[in-house]
Amino acid sequence: MKDAWPQLVREAVAKNGESSNLLSSFSDHVVRMARPYPDAYFALGRKSPDAFVDLAHRAYASCARQPKGRFPFAGREPFRAFVEEDFDGRTMRYHAVYSRLSIARELLRDDYARNVRRDPVLQWRADVFREVGAALRTHAIELPGPKPVRWTLPNAGPTILRAPEVVVARLRPFADEPFDALCVRVLRELGAAPRGAVAQVMCELLTPPAGEAVSEPTVEDDDLERTVRTAVRGAWAALDPDARALITALARGDAYDDVIARSPSLNSRVAVSRAVARLAAEFVRTIEQAVGAPGSSGRPKQIVELVLDVLLQTDALSDAEVKP
Numbered sequence: 241m242k243d244a245w246p247q248l249v250r251e252a253v254a255k256n257g258e259s260s261n262l263l264s265s266f267s268d269h270v271v272r273m274a275r276p277y278p279d280a281y282f283a284l285g286r287k288s289p290d291a292f293v294d295l296a297h298r299a300y301a302s303c304a305r306q307p308k309g310r311f312p313f314a315g316r317e318p319f320r321a322f323v324e325e326d327f328d329g330r331t332m333r334y335h336a337v338y339s340r341l342s343i344a345r346e347l348l349r350d351d352y353a354r355n356v357r358r359d360p361v362l363q364w365r366a367d368v369f370r371e372v373g374a375a376l377r378t379h380a381i382e383l384p385g386p387k388p389v390r391w392t393l394p395n396a397g398p399t400i401l402r403a404p405e406v407v408v409a410r411l412r413p414f415a416d417e418p419f420d421a422l423c424v425r426v427l428r429e430l431g432a433a434p435r436g437a438v439a440q441v442m443c444e445l446l447t448p449p450a451g452e453a454v455s456e457p458t459v460e461d462d463d464l465e466r467t468v469r470t471a472v473r474g475a476w477a478a479l480d481p482d483a484r485a486l487i488t489a490l491a492r493g494d495a496y497d498d499v500i501a502r503s504p505s506l507n508s509r510v511a512v513s514r515a516v517a518r519l520a521a522e523f524v525r526t527i528e529q530a531v532g533a534p535g536s537s538g539r540p541k542q543i544v545e546l547v548l549d550v551l552l553q554t555d556a557l558s559d560a561e562v563k564p
Contacts, residue, residue: 243328246328248261248262248265252319253319257300257317263300267292269333269337275292280352280359281348282294282295282351285355295344298347299343302318303319304319310341312325318336322335322336360448371419375424376427376435376438379424380424381394383432388434389434390434391434391435392433396431396432404430404440407426407429408445411426411429415445415446415447422445423438426445471526471529475523479519482505483519485502486503496509496512500512
């Protein structure tokens with residue numbers, strides 16, 4: 241069966257990134273790739289259908305609209321680079337979704353880093369995972385075979401494979417042992433196991449330092465991209481054509497005199513500045529209502545530029561409109 245991706249990507253590039261068929265297929269691949277990842281790798285620290293959709297749409301927008309400097313993009317938008325390099329569908333999906341340095345995995349890593357900074361417990365779990373890796377390299381040996389790599393103890397005889405919750409219950413009395421000694425006990429109970437399984441049991445046995453626990457994410461948390469994107473798109477949809485034209489002109493970097501010449505109602509630079517300030521205030525007010533918190537105190541033009549970034553990422557505004 242012929243791979244449809246090369247043709248779909250060509251059509252998307254010709255239409256400034258717009259292709260519902262490509263987005264649908266792209267989303268399917270992103271979900272397949274991201275499904276094994278834990279909650280910490282998703283926006284707001286929760287893996288859900290909405291989180292998968294959010295990740296897929298952000299990755300698609302990045303491929304369609306954001307130039308990348310690294311190989312193989314060389315300063316081009318990924319989709320455009322795929323077309324110009326005449327990649328086949330499998331190679332396109334490799335660079336966009338599946339490789340370690342793919343666009344989609346890059347977003348997962350960014351979300352994880354942001355969540356870890358926000359949630360100390362996630363940082364503690366990441367530290368445990370790293371320490372487990374060091375302990376396994378010191379006291380265990382890798383078993384040959386497909387990934388994920390499994391570890392076992394040297395000269396380990398036949399073992400009874402036990403579920404992680406059974407291992408946790410059996411090893412509770414030893415939870416105060418030194419880290420490496422406890423890690424060896426866990427591996428002995430699990431039998432041959434991947435690093436992630438050992439780390440999971442260790443996190444259940446160990447107690448996070450006092451004061452590390454955090455509440456569930458709420459609307460007051462700093463990771464509110466999805467809520468802000470929805471609010472900005474709603475505010476954009478409510479604008480009249482003249483207001484949209486003004487914001488688009490700012491994105492293109494049009495001179496004040498050019499803006500005034502195209503808009504009879506804006507007969508001076510002061511009028512343009514006041515109009516920009518009014519639009520920025522409207523967006524800030526909409527975001528405040530959505531998140532229930534005070535909005536930005538930045539300069540009006542800075543606020544509008546941030547709004548434009550959101551509109552481009554969510555496909556509410558075509559980048560063809562902002563190109564000179």
